[in-house]
Amino acid sequence: MPQQYDISPEELEEIEAYLDGTLDGNALQLFEQRIGTDPVFERKVAEVRQLTIGIAEAALHQKLPAFHALVSTPGKTVPLYRRWWVAASVLLLVAAASWLLWPRGDSNERLYSTYFSPDMGLPVTMGSDSANYLFNDGMISYKEEQYATALSIWEKVADAQGDNDTLRYYRGMAQLNQQHIVEAERLLIPVSTNESTFADDATWYLALIRLRSGDRTTAAELLKRLPQREEARTLLEELAK
Amino acid sequence: MAQADLSLLSPVAFLDALQSNDEQVLQAMYTHNYPGVERYVLQNKGTTDDARDIYQEAFLAVWRNIKLRKFTPRSSLEYGAYLFRVSKNKWIDHLRAHKHLHTAALEDQPEEEDDIHPYIDAVKTQFAVLGEQCRELLARFYFKKDSLRAIAAHFSWTEASAKNNKYRCLKQLRALVTKNEQ
Known part of the structure; x- marks a missing residue:
């Protein structure tokens, strides 16, 4: 792949957005048009794609000895x-x-709608200390159902102060309330298995997600982890019918 | 995420975890699938070191195929089966190259699992030549998927400096690849 061209910072940013799938609408259409009509630009896109894969693969390669150290060997x-x-x-x-x-569709969706209600969020106290200020700012947006804003604030908090189960749980809720199921699941799964105040709630919402996707078996497995929760017991009975 | 929790991931979430280089998922896939490959290599004239080397090569080849969207696993089982097949084919190739193919693998014909991508290989080679700070910056951004804000915080830079430094490091890497291609 000979390089007889430069890639400007602006081009790089746009190409990376395209490769990450974050370009949409008009910008995406224009980008794809340019790929179709400008062979040099097409080569730049292909090059950035391979560059980023090469870098990430090199980084993964460096991790393999650590992965291998965790492999079990015969005799152990x-x-x-x-x-x-x-x-x-x-x-x-x-x-x-x-x-x-399993019979899908209506019954799963009906049960989901009956049992799902969004988490109400945490109370926001006035005069919070500065460490909690941003978190509470996100919580206000969450309560106002401005989920995308809440998410963006909480992601900044996680970046700046480190992630924790409270942040993961409420980001998971904000994703779920926007119907972003995959992102919600990935945030909620670790919370459900940690010794966290939110573990049971995370498990409950994970069960509802699986129910909605038609995977009643996993939903039931998750609900069995919540014997103290009345609505979980009732839903489990409904699933057994 | 505990390894056991992978069973809870939906096919879409599993693929998303692999695509976004979720280290816990990658590590779980690595450790879970290794013993089968080791058994196969040991039964076919190999040593545990051979097994490790072939497996690591196959693990990276599978990862690359996922990135290039040549392979889209829908579950950890499908992923494991594919990784085993790639490892086995790589071992058969190795035996052929060393003329040891009077083994249990004799009847197998390796399939073409991974194409050759000289540019990606050159990037990998030249990445090792970059300075430590550039390597860490680029690995954080492109492998760990850290945001520029997080990278800036890690290096005590501004976000704008993180962005400029990322561009500069990438340019340096491209120059190294071009220079060594000629």
């Missing part, structure tokens, strides 16, 4: 995760089967 006690993986594989197969076989 079979670690818990390997037994877990048998169960996990079975669960995946069952989940896949239930996805194909």
Whole structure:
């Protein structure tokens, strides 16, 4: 891939946005038009794509010795995760089967709508200290149902002060309330398994997400982790019908 | 994320985790799938060091194919099966190259799993030549997917400096690749 051209900072930013899938609407249309009509620009896009893959692969390569150090070798006690993986594989197969076989659509959606209500958010106290100021600012946006604004504020807090389960949980809620299911799941799963105040709530919403996607088996598994929660018990009974 | 929790990820979330280089998911995939490959290599004239080397090569090839959207796994099971196949084919190639193919693998024909991408390989090679700060900056941005704000905070820079330095490092890397291609 000979380089007889420069890539300006502006071009680089635009190409990266395109590769990340964050260009949309008119900008995306114009970008794709330019790829189609400008062969040099097309080469620049291809080059940036391979550059970024090469850099990331080099970074991953450096991590492999650390990954390998965690591999279990024969003679060692079979670690818990390997037994877990048998169960996990079975669960995946069952989940896949239930996805194909279970009556879907209306009943899952109906149950989801009946049981889902958005988390109300935390009370915001006046005169908060400065460390909590930004978090509370996000919480005000959340309560006003300005979920995208809340998310953007909380992401800044996580970047600046480090992430924690409260931030993950409410970012998960803000994603879920915007129907961004994949992002919501990724934020809620770690919260559900930590010793966190929000673990049960995260598990509850994960169960509802799985129910809505038609995966009743995993939804039921998650609900079983909440024996103290009345609505979880009732929903579990409904799922068993 | 604990390894067991991977079973809770939907196919879309699993793929998203791989695409965004979620280190916990990658590590879980690595450790979970290695023993099967090691068994195969040991049964076919290899050592544990051979198994590790072939597996790491295959692991990176699979990762690259996911990035290039040549392989789109829908579950950890599908991912594991593909990684095993790539590892096995790489081992058969290795045996062929060293004329040891009177083994259990004799009947197998390797498939073409990964194309050659000389530019990506050159970037990987030249990345090692960059200064430490550039390597860390670029790895944080392109592998860890850290924001410029987070990178700026890490290096005690402004966000604008982080952006400029990222551009400068990338330019340096491109120049190294071009110079060494000629």
